[in-house]
Amino acid sequence: MARLTLPPADQLTPEQKAACEEAVSGLRGRVPAPMIAWIRNPELAGRAQKLGELLRYQTTLEPRLSELAILVCARHWTSHYEWTVHKREGLKAGMDPEVVAAIAARRTPALRDAREQAVHDVARTLLATGRLPAALHAIATEALGERGLVELVGILGYYSLVALTLNAFEIGLPEAAAPELGDPELPR
Numbered sequence: 456m457a458r459l460t461l462p463p464a465d466q467l468t469p470e471q472k473a474a475c476e477e478a479v480s481g482l483r484g485r486v487p488a489p490m491i492a493w494i495r496n497p498e499l500a501g502r503a504q505k506l507g508e509l510l511r512y513q514t515t516l517e518p519r520l521s522e523l524a525i526l527v528c529a530r531h532w533t534s535h536y537e538w539t540v541h542k543r544e545g546l547k548a549g550m551d552p553e554v555v556a557a558i559a560a561r562r563t564p565a566l567r568d569a570r571e572q573a574v575h576d577v578a579r580t581l582l583a584t585g586r587l588p589a590a591l592h593a594i595a596t597e598a599l600g601e602r603g604l605v606e607l608v609g610i611l612g613y614y615s616l617v618a619l620t621l622n623a624f625e626i627g628l629p630e631a632a633a634p635e636l637g638d639p640e641l642p643r
Contacts, residue, residue, distance in 0.1 A: 458624045461491045470497035478504045482512045488536055488627055489620040503616065510613050514606040516599070518548035520574045524610045526550075527578035530558050533636050534618035536627025559635040573598035578611055 467475065474497045478486045487507060493500035511521060522545035529537040542555055554571075557564035566572045573595040581587055587595075595604050621627060 457491070457626045457628065459492050459495075459626070461486065461494065467494075468497065471500070473497070474501040474504070477501055481505075482508050488540075489617045491626055492620050492624045503613075506609075507613055507617070510606065510610045514610070515603050516574070516606055516610075519545065519550050520570060520607075521610055522548050522550060523554070523571060523574050524578045524607055525614050526555065526558050527575060528582060528611055528614040529618060530561065530636065531579075531582040532615065532618035532622060534621050535633045535636055536621045536631040537614065537618050538633045538636055539627070539631040542633070556635070559633075569594075569598045574607060577604070577607055581608065581611055582615070 461475075462471070464472070471494050474494060475486050475490070478490060478500075481504070483504075487504055490500050490504055493503055514521065516524075522541055525541040526538065526545055528534075529541055538559075545555060546552060551564075551567070554564040554566065564575065566575055576591055577587060577595045580591055592604075595607070599607060
């Protein structure tokens with residue numbers, strides 16, 4: 456059961472209502488799940504959801520690459536709700552189901568091209584170590600371009616914020632618990 460819920464519309468402050476309305480009128484068309492927590496600070500809610508909208512829908516990375524990065528992030532943080540939502544979106548964007556299964560099992564997936572490989576390797580390395588070695592930086596810049604690599608790092612940072620928010624406040628659990636990630640109550 457979630458530790459926080461979205462307050463009823465009649466209990467939202469004008470600033471909270473404005474943040475929710477902005478999210479609903481944007482590319483998502485709804486209030487994203489982490490906003491359930493963020494709305495306690497309407498400025499955070501508004502700014503974070505706009506950043507998420509940019510990083511999810513308006514980068515040079517095609518959707519299958521963005522979703523690949525998000526799934527690696529969700530697996531890293533064992534964020535069940537994030538995994539459940541982005542597994543569906545990744546498959547819709549053309550991700551190979553075997554790649555999704557490998558990420559869930561913490562195995563190295565067989566990827567189709569240099570761009571997928573760069574996204575996967577940068578995501579795993581950066582999330583695990585907080586650093587990007589020179590050789591991997593060069594490979595990723597070649598595959599994704601400077602802008603693409605900067606956007607990828609932004610996606611990983613944003614979806615880490617999302618995962619930590621969802622995990623801390625147990626948003627989406629138990630209904631979105633992803634069996635392939637294991638028990639949400641156990642440490643990863």
